[in-house]
Amino acid sequence: QRERRLRHLRQLALGQGDFQLQDSAGIPRRKADFLGRWVLLYFGFTHCPDVCPEELQKLSRAVELLERDPALPPVQPLFVTVDPERDDAAALRRYLRDFHPRLLGLTGTPEQVRAAAAAFRVYVSAGPRDEDGDYIVDHSVLTFLVGPDGLFRDCYSRSRTAEELARSVKGHMESYEPLPA
Numbered sequence: 001q002r003e004r005r006l007r008h009l010r011q012l013a014l015g016q017g018d019f020q021l022q023d024s025a026g027i028p029r030r031k032a033d034f035l036g037r038w039v040l041l042y043f044g045f046t047h048c049p050d051v052c053p054e055e056l057q058k059l060s061r062a063v064e065l066l067e068r069d070p071a072l073p074p075v076q077p078l079f080v081t082v083d084p085e086r087d088d089a090a091a092l093r094r095y096l097r098d099f100h101p102r103l104l105g106l107t108g109t110p111e112q113v114r115a116a117a118a119a120f121r122v123y124v125s126a127g128p129r130d131e132d133g134d135y136i137v138d139h140s141v142l143t144f145l146v147g148p149d150g151l152f153r154d155c156y157s158r159s160r161t162a163e164e165l166a167r168s169v170k171g172h173m174e175s176y177e178p179l180p181a
Contacts, residue, residue: 024093024104029104031119035148039077039145040059040146041120041145042059044081045081045137045139046091047086048137057099057162059100062166072173077099081107082122088107123138142155143155153172154168
């Protein structure tokens with residue numbers, strides 16, 4: 001069963017490409033920069049009225065729960081904007097300070113952000129602008145777990161609690177085996 005799951009993950013090919021983005025300090029970041037670490041990755045936008053802040057709170061809480069167990073390796077939480085037009089480095093810094101202190105925000109050109117989202121098959125669609133020029137970005141609401149080998153391991157929908165997410169991540173950590181090439 002484990003071998004079948006590993007083969008299935010490989011076939012999904014989620015997140016297997018690299019991305020080229022920059023963090024909120026303006027430092028260029030690639031997916032390869034996170035090899036060797038567990039990553040919880042969420043795609044969203046800073047102008048989101050409710051879903052993104054709720055999901056980032058949940059992600060932050062899950063990381064805090066995992067940090068309570070000193071036997072577990074640290075998890076790197078990442079937030080990739082799906083709205084690079086409004087979410088520059090300064091906007092990410094302001095927004096993310098309300099969440100986990102190690103939550104790293106990533107942005108880039110529209111093309112770079114589209115490529116990163118496409119690698120994880122994240123749906124993104126900007127809605128119509130209102131009279132003030134504001135708009136909502138519809139997007140997939142999933143948190144992705146990426147293993148130290150850089151490969152997708154699991155994803156969590158909005159219905160999962162922080163406790164469930166932390167339990168699942170811990171299980172993946174405890175049973176981790178790199179996928180064969």
